Amino acid sequence: MAAPSNLQIELAVSTVVFALRPHPETGELTLWLPLVRRIREPFLGQWALPGGPLQPDQDLVSSARATLLDTTGLAPRHLEQLYAFGDVDRSPSSTRVVSIVYWALVRADEDTAAVEGENLEWFPADDIAEEAGVLAFDHGVILAYALDRLRAKVTYSPIAHAFLPERFPLAELRRVYEAILNRALDPSNFRRQILAQATVEDTGERMTGTAHRPPKLYRSTPHRTRYTLTIQETP
Amino acid sequence: MAAPSNLQIELAVSTVVFALRPHPETGELTLWLPLVRRIREPFLGQWALPGGPLQPDQDLVSSARATLLDTTGLAPRHLEQLYAFGDVDRSPSSTRVVSIVYWALVRADEDTAAVEGENLEWFPADDIAEEAGVLAFDHGVILAYALDRLRAKVTYSPIAHAFLPERFPLAELRRVYEAILNRALDPSNFRRQILAQATVEDTGERMTGTAHRPPKLYRSTPHRTRYTLTIQETP
Numbered sequence: 001m002a003a004p005s006n007l008q009i010e011l012a013v014s015t016v017v018f019a020l021r022p023h024p025e026t027g028e029l030t031l032w033l034p035l036v037r038r039i040r041e042p043f044l045g046q047w048a049l050p051g052g053p054l055q056p057d058q059d060l061v062s063s064a065r066a067t068l069l070d071t072t073g074l075a076p077r078h079l080e081q082l083y084a085f086g087d088v089d090r091s092p093s094s095t096r097v098v099s100i101v102y103w104a105l106v107r108a109d110e111d112t113a114a115v116e117g118e119n120l121e122w123f124p125a126d127d128i129a130e131e132a133g134v135l136a137f138d139h140g141v142i143l144a145y146a147l148d149r150l151r152a153k154v155t156y157s158p159i160a161h162a163f164l165p166e167r168f169p170l171a172e173l174r175r176v177y178e179a180i181l182n183r184a185l186d187p188s189n190f191r192r193q194i195l196a197q198a199t200v201e202d203t204g205e206r207m208t209g210t211a212h213r214p215p216k217l218y219r220s221t222p223h224r225t226r227y228t229l230t231i232q233e234t235p
Numbered sequence: 236m237a238a239p240s241n242l243q244i245e246l247a248v249s250t251v252v253f254a255l256r257p258h259p260e261t262g263e264l265t266l267w268l269p270l271v272r273r274i275r276e277p278f279l280g281q282w283a284l285p286g287g288p289l290q291p292d293q294d295l296v297s298s299a300r301a302t303l304l305d306t307t308g309l310a311p312r313h314l315e316q317l318y319a320f321g322d323v324d325r326s327p328s329s330t331r332v333v334s335i336v337y338w339a340l341v342r343a344d345e346d347t348a349a350v351e352g353e354n355l356e357w358f359p360a361d362d363i364a365e366e367a368g369v370l371a372f373d374h375g376v377i378l379a380y381a382l383d384r385l386r387a388k389v390t391y392s393p394i395a396h397a398f399l400p401e402r403f404p405l406a407e408l409r410r411v412y413e414a415i416l417n418r419a420l421d422p423s424n425f426r427r428q429i430l431a432q433a434t435v436e437d438t439g440e441r442m443t444g445t446a447h448r449p450p451k452l453y454r455s456t457p458h459r460t461r462y463t464l465t466i467q468e469t470p
Contacts, residue, residue, distance in 0.1 A: 008291050009246050011333060056243050056331060060321035084319045084335045086295035096291060098246060100319045100333075156391040 012099045013063040014051025014139075016082065016146040017074065019106035020163055020179050023124055029179040031125040031150075033143070034072045035135070039119060042092045043136030047121070047128075049143075051099065064102040071120060078105040078162035082146055090138045097137075103146050105162040126182065154180055158199040161220045167203050169215035170194060247334045248298040249286025249374075251317065251381040252309065254341035255398055255414050258359055264414040266360040266385075268378070269307045270370070274354060277327045278371030282356070282363075284378075286334065299337040306355060313340040313397035317381055325373045332372075338381050340397040361417065389415055393434045396455045402438050404450035405429060 016033060023030040035047035050071040054063050061079060068074050079102055086098040116122070128134055129143050154160045154177060163176045174190045194200060200218040207214040251268060258265040270282035285306040289298050296314060303309050314337055321333040351357070363369055364378050389395045389412060398411045409425045429435060435453040442449040 009289060011244050011246055054244060054321070054333070057323060059323055060319060060333070081318060083316060084295060086289070086335070088292060088294055098289070098295070098335075100321070100335075 008096055010095045010097045011054045012051055012097050013054050013060055013067065013102065014049040014099050014142070015064045015068055015079070015102040015104055016049060016143060017068065017072065017076065017104045017106060018125065018146075018150065019111045019122075020108070020176065021111075021122070029175055030182070031147070031180065032122045033125045033128070034074075034120055034122050035128070036071055037119040037121070038136055046136040047123075047134055047139075048136040049101070049139050051101075054100075060100055061102065064104075068104065074104070074106060074110065076104040076106045076110050078107075078159075079103075082149065083142075085138060085142060087138065099142075101142055101146075103150070105159070107163055107165060109165055151181060158197075158220060161199075167205065167217040167219050169207055170200070170218055171215060173200070173218070243331055245330050245332045246289045247286055247332050248289050248295055248302065248337065249284040249334050249377070250299045250303055250314070250337040250339055251284060251378060252303065252307065252311065252339045252341060253360065253381075253385065254346050254357075255343065255411065256346075256357070264410055265417070266382070266415065267357045268360045268363070269309075269355055269357050270363070271306055272354040272356070273371055281371040282358075282369055282374075283371040284336070284374050286336075289335075295335055296337065299339075303339065309339070309341060309345065311339040311341045311345050313342075313394075314338075317384065318377075320373060320377060322373065334377075336377055336381075338385070340394070342398055342400060344400055386416060393432075393455060396434075402440065402452040402454050404442055405435070405453060406450060408435070408453070 021032045082101045082103045084100045091097045203217045205217045256267045317336045317338045326332045438452045440452045
């Protein structure tokens with residue numbers, strides 16, 4: 001059998017992981033991502049997306065999952081393929097690398113296991129995307145693409161629910177949207193639109209706590225996976 | 236430098252090409268795709284998506300474009316990445332193959348260049364997707380995925396315009412939607428929804444021809460790339 005003609009091409013799997021945490025300056029909930037510091041050339045000392053070469057016995061998603069657990073301690077339930085990046089010159093090394101990129105959305109209660117270390121650090125995603133030259137390879141392009149896709153996708157799918165626990169008050173869902181979209185949303189307009197979509201349903205329960213009238217808890221409606229949200233800025 | 240750990244993995248680029256042609260039995264406009272007959276094992280004699288190994292000097296999209304021109308004579312303007320398929324056992328050959336799959340939508344006036352030959356044939360897409368074992372490898376799964384994606388995407392983006400020339404009557408756009416979705420749409424409801432989206436605009440021109448009152452011609456509105464269409468079946 002003839003040798004395959006692309007032995008020179010290495011295949012890697014990387015993941016853009018998003019979690020919601022308060023911004024260190026504004027205190028507002030915002031998108032963060034973990035990055036791994038490169039300990040070898042090329043791009044020695046710069047930050048890169050968690051990832052590694054695809055192993056012969058690993059499916060694509062298994063590879064993404066293994067690297068994530070290994071580098072960040074995270075095992076997020078929401079993990080999906082984003083895009084394959086394969087420009088010929090995207091790595092300055094002698095071996096050409098094609099990266100199949102996944103993205104993960106981390107729920108607050110999944111975020112506790114996160115490892116911090118000398119070569120792993122979390123950053124506010126937009127700050128990193130705006131600062132040229134921080135990221136190795138074309139990972140800045142990949143991050144910008146992931147942010148665009150997430151911000152588009154929340155307007156036609158209930159993907160934002162992936163950041164929330166099983167039951168949540170509607171105000172919490174709005175705060176997730178505000179964090180993703182980086183803008184304030186009108187509470188009553190948001191509430192009206194979300195309830196009209198029927199992508200959430202009333203659980204009949206309320207939050208426990210000290211409030212006089214604790215807010216209702218909702219959950220995602222199974223099989224309602226598509227909808228539309230028209231984003232209007234508050235005046 | 237250490238050898239990459241995945242020399243055993245071959246990278247291929249394949250494309251699902253959709254064009255609209257009348258169905259041979261019903262005469263209704265429907266989705267067709269070109270397939271290439273395999274002339275070697277594995278799956279000798281079965282049909283496969285046009286594609287081939289990624290060449291070292293080719294970007295992913297260049298590879299898709301080159302294979303398409305080579306096998307089908309087509310150079311469709313609408314070509315975008317669909318998904319990467321990388322299950323460990325998707326090819327029975329000794330070399331593992333990861334396929335990055337593109338999809339192309341072919342306009343009627345681009346469809347003329349299509350080559351037919353002993354090892355290239357066009358088929359109605361749904362007929363092929365429903366018939367198990369016709370396609371080699373996991374190409375049946377890939378085709379089903381592409382059909383699902385296309386049918387979902389027409390409801391939140393103007394991707395259906397890719398099948399039409401620059402100027403078109405609204406009835407023609409409806410026929411494209413009907414062909415993609417495989418169902419009849421109510422003409423006045425369709426017209427109302429499309430005009431409300433502002434994804435098309437009146438060119439001020441009308442079709443030329445023999446009709447007493449020729450229909451108005453519309454064109455896609457630039458920068459309006461997102462919208463919602465609620466599909467209702469006619470009673």
